[in-house]
Every structure is written in structure tokens, then in C-alpha cells.
Amino acid sequence: MGRLFGTDGVRGLANKDVTAELALDLGVAAAHVLGASGEFEGHRPRAVVGRDPRASGEFLSAAVAAGLASAGVDVVNLGVVPTPAVAYLTGALGVDLGVMISASHNPMPDNGIKFFARGGVKLDDAVEDAIEQRLGEHWDRPTGAAVGRMSTDTGQSGAAYVRHLVESIGGSDDSAPLTGLRIAVDCANGAASEVGPAALRAAGADVVVINASPDGRNINEKCGSTHPEQLQAVVVASEADFGVAFDGDADRCLAVDHAGVLVDGDQIMGVLALALKDAGRLAQDTLVVTVMSNLGLLLAMRDAGVRTVQAGVGDRYVLEEMRAGAFTLGGEQSGHIIMSDYATTGDGVLTALHLAARVQQTGQKLADLAAVVQRLPQTLQNVAGVDKARAGTDEVLREAVARAEQALGDTGRVLLRPSGTEALVRVMVEASTQHQADEVAADLAGVVRERLAL
Secondary structure (H helix, E strand, C coil), X not given: CCCCCECCEEEEEECCCECHHHHHHHHHHHXXXXXXXXXXXXXXXXXXXXXXXXXXXXXXXXXXXXXXXXXXXXXXXXXXXXHXXXXXXXXXXXXXXXXXXXXXXXXXXXXXXXXEECCCXXXXXXXXXXXXXXXXXXXXXXXXXXXXXXXXXXXXXHHHHHHHHHHCCCCECCECCCCCCEEEEECCCCCCCCHHXXXXXXCCCXXXXXXXXXXXXXXXXXXXXXXXXXXXXXXXXCCCCEEEEECCCCCCEEEEECCCCEECHHHHHHHHHHHXXXXXXXXXXXXEEECCCCHHHHHHHHHCCXXXXXXXXXXXXXXXXXXXXXXXXXXXXXXXXXXXXXXXXXXXXXXXXXXXXXXXXXXXXXXXXXXXXXXXXXXXXXXXXXXXXXXXXXXXXXXXXXXXXXXXXXXXXXXXXXXXXXXXXXXEEECCCHHHHHHHHHHHHHHHHHHCEC
């Protein structure tokens, strides 16, 4: 049996892979591993539990909460909130752990369980392994007054999260820094359907909202950051200054400029990096990206005097690099962007607010700000049915990659990456022209197919 935890918690088809029984057992195991800090300090461990609007989140959050309470943890049910809200509140409320029930940008039938340790930080591999090892073990059950208690948040925590977001750009009861901006918002019928528009309005923006009517079944359905087509049309039709699109749990944000052109995570990172650098708040003038970020971002940052550090694919690896170097900004092309001065994980609403603040402060259109990142043509080919384990060791393949890199020079690059979940190798090529990128990718894919055949 493979490892239960993936790159972002436990995820799979709800009620098949991710069951109520598993959720309850994970709640118990997490209580024993993460709740121990409260016991050591002489108080009953405490936890917060949130979820996105998927129908399956109702029974899964109840099961997790039951497992935690049965193990002696007091649980506050936050209801439907974004993943970054759970992370923030875990730290702000001083509880011992947080749990989010969500499959993020995945289709509605999927769901997942992700944990946050004290302070609202994601778990490292060793802690996840410790939780997994505690599943199904014998344990002494508390009885009587020692069992955990459950309560439901009345909305105060969500309001505190919104205040935190607005204050991060200087907003307050007396200050509305986004006044005069019209922003279209696609909430993906997800967890930010209330707090996303609320935060932008509290900061003074005129907000046009779409896909903010979750019914338990329509999350991410042809909307949000994975399907920005609706937002692109609405931005133009409503004459908005720009638009933002969240995913189902609002840890990602993509944008659309006034003309309906998509602005991806690489471009957003470029805009925010320069904003922080201008303000003297970009730690060590460094931006953390992944190996999948477009070379155009790296070149733009080099020209602007910003160093880039590359991490593996996945926000947890970006965060590891940020912590190791004490950096303040990092993220992924997908729009998962971490601003560590204000958050311990990617936060789509926070990203949207800071992007809007940069537009307001400069008086420039988002299209002009995003133009600092000139994306190089990129081609990605997935070569299936091969021995991905030999992708980094086959000498003929390595020589083919070296020849391609030499031919591309400084205006392109090659990335061969074995898939983490499938028997395939991803071949990504960036070049000065689309024709060259396509041609080099096709040639390398042929070498992969021939040399790594099963």
C-alpha cells in the first residue's frame, strides 16, 4: 500500500477513497500527534475544522470532528471557509491544530483532508508519517468530562479573517484603499463565495460577482481559476478594471486584465515581487518559484534585480524554500502564491487584494503591470507507458537533452520530469518561437519513448 498522504493532504474520490471511517480515524490519529502540545501545556487540546461547499464535506467534516472530540480535543466548526482561513485562524486563535476538508480545484466528486499544525503551518513528511502510523492503533479512550466538546463558530472568526486580509493592504474602518476600482470576481461556487467579495468590498472596491452560489454540487464546474472563460467575458462586459478567479478552496488566484486577457500566476508573482521590492519588503530581493515557472518570469526578475530560487512542483516545496531562506514571496504558475508576511499558505483572496493595491498605487492598468513578464512560448508533452525511473539516468536521453539546451541557448530551456502519480514523463520545452518549442519537444518525446520503453 502506498503512502496515504499526497502532496497536499489526503485526497481522492469522496466516500470511496476518502470515507467517513477514514476521516474519523485520521481525526483520532491527528489528535494524538498534533494535540499533544496542548496536553503538555496543561490544557485540553483545541482544533478548528473548516470545509469547502462540496456535499461530501458535510459528513467528512463531521467525521473528523467526531474523531478529534472522541480523543479529547475541543473542536470549533468553522463551516464553509477558504483553506487559508483555516490556516490563519489556527494561528490567530492559538489552537493546537486545524483541519480543512477540501479537494481544492478538483472536480466535485473528489474531496480531501489536510491538516495544519500549531501556528497554521502545513505538516512536513515526518509528521504526516507519524499520523499515518497511528491509524488503527489501540488507544486509551477518554470518558466522562475528559471527552472533547464541539461548538459552532457564529461568524466572528470569518469576520476576523476578512479584517486581517483588508488590514494587510492598509484598509480599516477609516481607510478604503481600493476605492474607485471595479473588480470582477469569480468565486468558483466555492469556499470564498462570501469572504472573497466581502474583503474586496471592505477595502473599497466596486465588486462584480459571479459563481458565488454554491449548492454542494457546482464547485469548480466550468468556472473559477481552472475555467476563466466566464470571467474574461464578464470583465469586458462590465467594464471592470480587471478580474480575479479563485479555485474551490481559494488558495489560488488567477487574474484577467481589462481586455479579458488571462494573467497567470507567473505574471502575478512578477507584479507582486516588484511591488514588494519597491516597498523594501521583498526579503533579500528574492522570489521563490517552481521549475515549471515560465523562463520569461526568470528573465524579467533578473532584469529587475530580483533573484529567483527554484523549488520542486507543489506549494509545500515552495514554502520549504521560503522558510529555509527566510523569503517573503513565492508561488506557482497556477496562481498558488504565498506572501509569508501575512499568511502561512497560499491565499487567493490575499493575492487579489495585493494585486489590486498595486494597480491602485501605480495608476497603471493590470495589462501594463503584467507586461513586465514576457512569457516565452512553451510546449508540454506527456509521454506515457515508459519507465519513468530511468528518466534521469539514461545516457542517450541525457545527451539529447544537453544538445537541445545548447541549441536553445539563453532564450529557452528543457525540463524532463517524471510524473509523481502516473507512469509517464513530462517533457517541457520553452523557446523563442512556438515552432521551435514544438519541434524540440517532439524530438525529445521521441527519444524518451524509444529509450525508456517498457
